[in-house]
Amino acid sequence: MKTTDAAVGFAKENGERFVEELKALLRIPSISTDPERAADVRRAAEFVAAELRRIGMENVRLIETSTPETVLAPSSGPAQVIPERKGHPLVYADYLHAAPAADGRPATTVLLYGHYDVQPPEPLDEWKSPPFEPMERDGDLFARGAADDKGQVWMHVKALESLFAAGGGRLPVNVRVIVEGEEEVGGEGIAAFVREHPDELRADVALVSDSEMFAPDLPTLCVGLRGMIYTEIEARGARTDLHSGMYGGAAPNPLVALAQIIAQLKDAAGHILIPHFYDRVAAPSDAELKAWKALPFDEEHYRETEVGSTVLTGEAGFSVLERTWARPTLDVHGIAGGFTGAGAKTVIPARAVAKVSIRLVPEMTPAESFALFKAYVEAICPAGITLEVRLIHSGEPIVVSTDNPYVRAATSAMRAVFGKETVFVRGGGSIPIVGDFIRELGTPALLMGFGLPDDNLHAPNEKFHLANFHRGIESIVRFLASVGA
């Protein structure tokens, strides 16, 4: 208990320095989707590794990964096949000689997971301050990656530093740290590593901080995540681009074809039209649905402040929380092909590509869902069009256990920090590696994140509320100290 208080005290005294260090990490544009940023991505990995080494973690190293062959579809020109290539490295560190428990059982081992890569910052002109020049405004720190996930990775590192400082260079618990650099591109590298080297990440519990609190000041554990399949539908029509004056009325138009396909993927009420797509969808339990109804959620406030659209959309007959947490949904992220510059060009493009993703819920599987999707898209292919339907990446949906001592330790730690009981929610997004921890390692996962719903993840003006950065560090300090006690 003394160690805990000392560590919390250390974190408070050094809070400002922690923020300045985080800013330095945020200045590195570690955009994992952009091949031209590979050196920056590596620089971010080295930054994290250096700090883990400095605070006293052991066996700190970068683990190289490789990514299997992929087919990329640029917005114009032919598809490119990218051969198997070096991926972005994992950062690994451990501390595995904590004192055993009073009853002689070996010390608990906690696996801390986060990612140091970030989403592309586009559209740049909507940022109020540049995405890689962190800026504090009104208690928030604005930068790409502030909340997703560099800020939360830094909470882990700084909680460890505080515990080392309070413990005279020792931790009260065994810790492994794994920080990946490909979360935003599907996490192939870490998935392969988990499969091939399960012993190196063996732990009693995984603490994952890549999620958010349900509301400001409300400690939250996320106990379910949607999975996803991210696909590309490539449509080819004529051999080359054609002039719509001369060929309009005779040549197939891949953009029109994609629109016709997309319009048949879900109906106006948001119901996905792929046959058998809902066959495996498991409804949440009555208890879970009841708990969701008790959450402080004002649909009109959400529409107005978070979404900002005239109305909310989605499947009729389900609440917003059900629709975003427990129902599969389909979105289109971009349609490449033809001419999208200023002005007019009357081209019928030879090819066009739509990026379409579908969020999955338990008990759906990516493989079966993609097979159903692909078969349906091919079945509704318009005349004159040749299709290629590709799976770009995927992640399994998961539900995590809430009935274990780690969950109790986490809720107790957050009660001490926030003075409130923890709520259990689900998340609509995917953290593919969580499923691998559970399935491959048999490690229960705690999704304890400190972002806020309005943190603008994946969007312009991403931010992290700095009060939550500090409360996150204290919560993690208390959690690690208590599971080690």
Added chain:
Amino acid sequence: MKTTDAAVGFAKENGERFVEELKALLRIPSISTDPERAADVRRAAEFVAAELRRIGMENVRLIETSTPETVLAPSSGPAQVIPERKGHPLVYADYLHAAPAADGRPATTVLLYGHYDVQPPEPLDEWKSPPFEPMERDGDLFARGAADDKGQVWMHVKALESLFAAGGGRLPVNVRVIVEGEEEVGGEGIAAFVREHPDELRADVALVSDSEMFAPDLPTLCVGLRGMIYTEIEARGARTDLHSGMYGGAAPNPLVALAQIIAQLKDAAGHILIPHFYDRVAAPSDAELKAWKALPFDEEHYRETEVGSTVLTGEAGFSVLERTWARPTLDVHGIAGGFTGAGAKTVIPARAVAKVSIRLVPEMTPAESFALFKAYVEAICPAGITLEVRLIHSGEPIVVSTDNPYVRAATSAMRAVFGKETVFVRGGGSIPIVGDFIRELGTPALLMGFGLPDDNLHAPNEKFHLANFHRGIESIVRFLASVGA
């Protein structure tokens, strides 16, 4: 007749030089849609003007134009309003003191029209040689603008040079030349000039060379053109870009909305679904349909060599020539918004823009067609989406007279060059100014073009068949000499 033969001889002797000069013009990237190319566009105008001056044309000058305020929609970020701005200049020249006819009637005045601006060259990586480095291969000259329309403008200029050379510095006919630089962006500048200064382009007949021959070696006059409306549909959903994991199932998706709208614009059989859209469509006469059936047209050959798709598409119940010449058609040219780079980004974009054009046929009008389109699109707008439907530019459909001495002079000129009778066809594309010549100036237009169906207009690897360049010059020499006689 002696003058004609001498001019034809001069053109033959100087043919190689004419091609080299054309290459110099083709090297200027006069892309009128691209604001950054404005200086190049002007350079092309000056190049044409200098040559007209050199060969002996008079009153050669650039006429400045202005373009009204437009709203541009870049592929990301907010729409931009471009205030009224300077447009690309017109090139004007004349020669108005030809000798009167033997019976004392004043000499005939011919207005020669073409355009020196070109389409954007994208996608660049599909060009076999760079678009602005003209290259001869197998009797074809490859470059952006080779056939559309710099090569055909150059036929006019070189026919005039040949007649000047043969006539000792005099022309056998009055000539006005007008060459515009905004044909590929809607031709607002010349349209305004025609309306405001009708006397300066007053002529007995307009010779327009911006079309093609129906088949190699087949002299062709185009007697009808489709009009068009080029539109943008901008869809807005959430206030900012959102993450599809967190908001998929609640936030409206403008890309999905545009797909749903586009899919409702025409049915799978190519029939446009906008109410009352076909009300004013005039069917071609029985005689015209019969003449079209007699044209050397092999649908399977066309599909295989020109379009290169698995099947041809378009409205059921109409032949390819009817569908592309005499039926309204709808195409989508590009859909901007979201993420179209390599890899995956799970964004629900706040806004997206589709570029949609509709080809019009007699007796449809752009204004009424756009009003019907806009009302229908707004009526089918999906929930949660706010739309803006904009008209970017438009052109009226036209049918030109075939019963006049100029048509007889033109067919006679081409019979002398090709040894064949001229066929009368229509074109699927638009040359908006032709309608203005007919309506505003009362000038009959002769659409005598020398492109070929496989010249790749508006597409990579645009070319001009050099034999047709030379035959075009000779045909124009013979035509001008005979109407002046």
